[in-house]
Amino acid sequence: MxxxxxxxxxxxxxxxxxxxxxxxxxxxxxxxxxxxxxxxxxxxDLIPEMRRIKSPAEVEMIRKAVDITGKGIVAAMQSVEPGMMEFQLQSILEHIYEMEGAQFLGFGTILAHGPNSTVLHYGSNDQPIDDSGLVLIDTGAAWQHYTADITRTFPVSGKFSPREKELYELVLKAADTAIENLRVGADHYNDLHLVAKAVLDEAGYGEYFIHGIGHFVGLDVHDAGNYALPLAAGVVLTIEPGIYIPEEGIGIRIEDVVLVTEDGPVVLSGHIPRTVDEIEAVMAD
Ligand SMILES: [Mn+2]
Structure with missing residues (x-):
């Protein structure tokens, strides 16, 4: 040859x-x-670059994975009961994925209650859920080999305490600020990570944000691609600020899957309850 x-x-x-x-x-x-x-x-660089920029058909597969994941998360929010084990709530979540036709997970589910939510790569999911505190679920159903990667954090009781609400809304503000800056030509670290960090810093919680703002997602949960390149239309990435305060047993992360377009960011997971009001309403239902 x-x-x-x-x-x-x-x-x-x-x-x-x-x-x-x-x-x-x-x-x-x-x-x-x-x-x-x-x-x-x-x-x-050829194949990682092909994977960084999603075609419309790929975006549709990710969208389907995100929608299925959202159904599971809502079911978990509505099913959580004090006395359950973490893995029992996980099985309700993953059962929904299967009934929606998704045979595989994109990655192992993190389902952490209370202090476990401050453990970054918690995955044993083997502790009881009591009647207090928050549950953090970081999960993704896969559809046609494309995965979602979504995190929601919600109170077992269905109602955030004033302290939980204060911290939750701070993380949400950091997420929304990063998403507002998610445009064609933006820089992953400076325009996304640092702007979110600045929101948390300003409130005095920057030191509790102990990981990156997010990553490409697609065929792999941490998908291939060069982060040094400016964002381009067709890039799909997660935005996932979080704060983890072990001394209070509170870990909060909000993770969404966002598509970059010429017309601005499209939050593919935006319909999955993410504000305090949306979460409390769906849990009361
Ligand atoms: Mn992620």
């Missing part, structure tokens, strides 16, 4: 100096030693 085309293209991935040379490159090096005058072009 090299004798015919005189040109090879490497699609990656590019690995670090301490890793083995990829087999494909080793094979090409041997082939090039036998066919002089051939070139090797590095196109390792």
């Amino acid at each position: 090299l004798q015919r085309s005189r040109k090879a293209v490497f699609l990656g991935p590019v690995v670090s100096a301490s890793d083995d040379v990829p087999k494909a490159l080793e094979m090409l090096r041997d082939a090039q030693a036998r066919v002089p005058g051939t070139t090797l072009e590095n196109m390792a």
Whole structure:
């Protein structure tokens, strides 16, 4: 083949100096030693870039995954009862996904009550839910291999305490501020992460925001793509500010899936209850 085309293209991935040379490159090096005058072009960015920019058909699959996830989250909000185990509420959520036709999860569900919500990658989901505090669910049903990634935080009682409401609305303000800045040409770190962080800093809670503002989502929950590139139409990413206060046993994260368009951001998960009023109303129903 090299004798015919005189040109090879490497699609990656590019690995670090301490890793083995990829087999494909080793094979090409041997082939090039036998066919002089051939070139090797590095196109390792091609597939991650194709994955960063979603086609309308891909967006529809993500939208479907988000809608199914929303139905599960609403069911969990309406089903939570003191005395349940975390994994029992998780099974109600995931049962809805299956009944909606989604056989697979995009990633393991985090379902954390009270102090467990301050543990960033909590996943044992094996503790009892008592009648106080908040439940944090970070979850995504997958549809045709595309996944959602949504977090909602809600009170077991169906009503936020004044303190919970104060902190929740602060996180929501940080999320909305990042989403307002989500436009074609924006910079992921400066225009999204830092503006959300500034909202939390101003209220004195910046030090409790201990992770990034969000990530690309699609075929993978943390999807491929270069974060250094300015945002472009067709990018789908999560916006997920959070604050975690172990000394109060309160962890709050709000995560939405947002599509970048020429006309501004489209919050694909915006219909899933996310304000204090929306959550309290759906839980009272
Ligand atoms: Mn996420």
